[in-house]
Structure formats: structure tokens, C-alpha cells
Amino acid sequence: MMESRRAFGVGPAPAMAPHRHAWRRRGALALIFATLAAEPLPSAAAEITDQRGKSFVFDKPAERAVFLPMPAASTYVAINRSERGIAGMNAASAAAMRDGILGRLFPGYAKIATDITLGAGTAANVETILALKPDAVFQWATAGDDALTTLERTGLKVLGMRYGSQEDMAGYIAMMGQAAGQEQRASELVSRQAAQLSTMKAALADIPESQRPRVLYLGRASDAYRVAGPKTYNDFSIRLAGGANVAAETPPSATVTIEQILAWNPQVVLLGNFDTVMPADLYADPRWQGVEAVRSRRIYRMPLGGYRWDPPSQESALTWIWLAGLLHPDRAPGDLRSRMRSWYDFLYGHGLSDEEIDGILFARENRSSTGYDRFLAR
Missing domain, CATH: 3.40.50.1980 (Nitrogenase molybdenum iron protein domain)
Known part of the structure; x- marks a missing residue:
């Protein structure tokens, strides 16, 4: 902590012990000069x-x-x-x-x-x-x-x-x-995310369009259908995880009709954390019965950890792993639960329990959706 604050000039001044002999003074001065040569002087601002x-x-x-x-x-x-x-x-x-x-x-x-x-x-x-x-x-x-x-x-x-x-x-x-x-810690967070981004690209970037599931992200679904179009973070995450965003030709944030959703016929639906709708709600909705994601039971509530996993956050690397596990379980890089434990230890100094991981992943609400058992405790 103190090291990262030296740029502000608030670090402790080096203590100088009293000296009785000249050789001690010379030794102390040599140590100070060596320290100054090794790192820059702190600035006041x-x-x-x-x-x-x-x-x-x-x-x-x-x-x-x-x-x-x-x-x-x-x-x-x-x-x-x-x-x-x-x-x-x-x-x-x-x-x-x-x-x-x-x-x-x-x-x-x-x-x-x-x-x-x-x-x-x-x-x-x-x-x-x-x-x-x-x-x-x-x-x-x-x-x-x-x-x-x-x-x-x-x-x-x-x-x-x-x-x-x-x-x-x-x-x-x-x-x-x-x-x-806290420049050093922020830099480490950026580096960790960049490393996971490279891992994702190496594992999934070569998937052809014909093998990318059609994915719909719904920021809201209780009173209107709000989707995420091109140049949004949700679009980025979907493409990174090997999916195709069905709303890729809408404005970045758009409200659409159920008729449009039926025309898109998404294979996977992601429910965001700014709304209360859960997979069971859409599975039971008569208007949705013609959607492939309902027939194949591939509707998922996005996790809520230290923050919502749908927008960009310090936990976005985990979002990518989670989504890749749903879209391409055979190619998804890394075990999600173990990666969550590692990231939470780094981010918050906290060791996650199995119960906490299940809560973050909405295990109960997503349990009946296809493939979600891969994320559950064994």
C-alpha cells in the first residue's frame, strides 16, 4: 500500500540512527545514496x-x-x-x-x-x-x-x-x-483481465459463424424487451465466448417486440441483472413457446457477484468463462468454480464457499436449464 502511494509524497521518510563514528556516518550516507539511485525521488503531487x-x-x-x-x-x-x-x-x-x-x-x-x-x-x-x-x-x-x-x-x-x-x-x-x-494493484487487475482475454481468443476465435449459437441478451424483460446491439459490452462478450448476437443490427440499446424475438429465434437467451425475470418466467410464457431457446431450455440468468456480470466490471473475466461454458462447453477454457475462487481471493481477499458460488451463479434459478449442471458443486 505504502509503495504505491509514493507518487504522492506520502511515504515515510527514512529513519537515521544517531552515529558515534565517522565510518558509521559514511556507511549511512552510502546507503542513502544507493537507495536514491535505485528508485526515483517521491514527488509532492x-x-x-x-x-x-x-x-x-x-x-x-x-x-x-x-x-x-x-x-x-x-x-x-x-x-x-x-x-x-x-x-x-x-x-x-x-x-x-x-x-x-x-x-x-x-x-x-x-x-x-x-x-x-x-x-x-x-x-x-x-x-x-x-x-x-x-x-x-x-x-x-x-x-x-x-x-x-x-x-x-x-x-x-x-x-x-x-x-x-x-x-x-x-x-x-x-x-x-x-x-x-493503488497503481500497482490496478495494473495487476488490468493484466489479469488481458491474460484471460488472450486465453479466450486462443480457444474460441476460430469458431466459424455457422457454429456460433444465436444469442439474445435481454437487459429487461418484465415490462419491455430491451436488447443489446452492436458496440455494446454484451455484444463483445457474446462474440468473445463464441456466440452470434441476434441483435447485431439494432441500435446499441433498443426495445423490440416479441414478434421480432420470434423472427430472430435465438438459441440462447441471457437475462440481465437489472430486472427480476428468471428463466422459469419465460419457460412458462405462452408467447415464448415458439422460441428455440425455450424448446431446448437454454435461458440463463446472468450471475451477480461483486457486481452484475452483464456490464463491464472487475469480474468480467469470469463472465467470459461462464458464457463460453454455456455456448461451447467442449472448448471453454478453465473450470469456472476454481477460477472464481482464484479471482475472489485476488479481488477481495475472500475464499469462496460452495454455497457462495452457487448463490452468485443463481444455481437454483438456472438449475433446470440445459448444461448448467457443469457449474454446480460436485
Whole structure:
């Protein structure tokens, strides 16, 4: 921890013992000079450039950060291995912590302010955020200029995060690491994800289109059918895991009719974690009986761990392994349960039990779906 904070000049000064003899003084000076030669002098401040290209100077690691984007708070928890340092977060982030495992691992989350937005979404409640006296505010750089300038006019340091690609996520993880004084740990998280990405590509990239199952991701299904089109993270994950996104020609976020879904006739349906619908609901819905995914029982609720597994997060590498296991079980790289244990130890310093893994994977809700027994405890 202290090593990663040296860029801010907050590391301890080297202690110098009293000396009685000149040779001791010479030895101490030699040691100091050797140390200085081995590593750079700490600076008094750190400059952080956000994903808009705007730079900010921080005199010390942020001690009170506010996160408007929904996935961001849990990622910051993973980088810090603590909820301390978060002054405010999106209410949807708190809901994921409450409903998932993160709230049990870091119970202090319940004391973090969540009234930082104006209703649902990420529009800032400026008055509430100012009252929190944050050192840094994280907001989507892709939400339009007003989302950032409204806060910047108050003098706050607003770091813009880009959303959409794996490269965008790697960039904002690194930026969070800088703000927290945890550059090395953030870099390791990015490297681990990159290594898993390479493994996925090596195992699945050569699958021809004719052998890629038709996959539909539903961000909502209870009151409307909201799908994920091209250039979304869900589209990226589906293609990476060897699937074909049936909504590849819609806008990135689109609402479609049941008639369109019947025309697409997906072979696999993924239910997102921003809704309450479970596989049993669609299996029993008369409107869905003509869909191949219903007939073959290949509808799956996406897992909820330290964060929802459908958007990009610190756990996205696990999403890829999970999805590949459903689409191409004979080629999926790695055992999901063992990989979950390894990742949770790294991310949160926690050893997962079988019961916890089953809860994250919605084992009870997905148990009757084809092939899900491969993920269950034996």
C-alpha cells in the first residue's frame, strides 16, 4: 500500500540512527545514496489524465471519492480491497452490493451516501455531492458534456470515464488506481483481465459463424424487451465466448417486440441483472413457446457477484468463462468454480464457499436449464 502511494509524497521518510563514528556516518550516507539511485525521488503531487484527455493534479490519494457510474464503486472497492474512501455511489451500485456478495464482504457499504443522482441513471444531484466534500468525482465521459460541466462549474475534480469496450474499462481501472494511490494493484487487475482475454481468443476465435449459437441478451424483460446491439459490452462478450448476437443490427440499446424475438429465434437467451425475470418466467410464457431457446431450455440468468456480470466490471473475466461454458462447453477454457475462487481471493481477499458460488451463479434459478449442471458443486 505504502509503495504505491509514493507518487504522492506520502511515504515515510527514512529513519537515521544517531552515529558515534565517522565510518558509521559514511556507511549511512552510502546507503542513502544507493537507495536514491535505485528508485526515483517521491514527488509532492500526482497528475491524472481522465478518459477525455483532461488532466488533474492530486496532492494525495483521494480520501472521499464519489461514483456516479453504476459499475464504478465496486471496481474501486476491488482496487482498494475496502469500501473506505467512497463517499457516495449510485443507488443501483448499492443495490447490487446488497443483493450480491459484496455487501457481506464489505458491510460498511450501507453507510455510503446513495442520493447523489437525480432519479435513476447518472444525472448528478450537485447539491448532495457538494455536501459530501469529495476529493474526486467519477462520471461517464460518454453521457454528454452537461453531465460533466454541471459538476465542474462548482470547482470539483470530475474524472470522465468512457464506457463501451474492454479497452475503455482497462483505462478507467488504471485511472481509479492512480486516484486511490493503488497503481500497482490496478495494473495487476488490468493484466489479469488481458491474460484471460488472450486465453479466450486462443480457444474460441476460430469458431466459424455457422457454429456460433444465436444469442439474445435481454437487459429487461418484465415490462419491455430491451436488447443489446452492436458496440455494446454484451455484444463483445457474446462474440468473445463464441456466440452470434441476434441483435447485431439494432441500435446499441433498443426495445423490440416479441414478434421480432420470434423472427430472430435465438438459441440462447441471457437475462440481465437489472430486472427480476428468471428463466422459469419465460419457460412458462405462452408467447415464448415458439422460441428455440425455450424448446431446448437454454435461458440463463446472468450471475451477480461483486457486481452484475452483464456490464463491464472487475469480474468480467469470469463472465467470459461462464458464457463460453454455456455456448461451447467442449472448448471453454478453465473450470469456472476454481477460477472464481482464484479471482475472489485476488479481488477481495475472500475464499469462496460452495454455497457462495452457487448463490452468485443463481444455481437454483438456472438449475433446470440445459448444461448448467457443469457449474454446480460436485
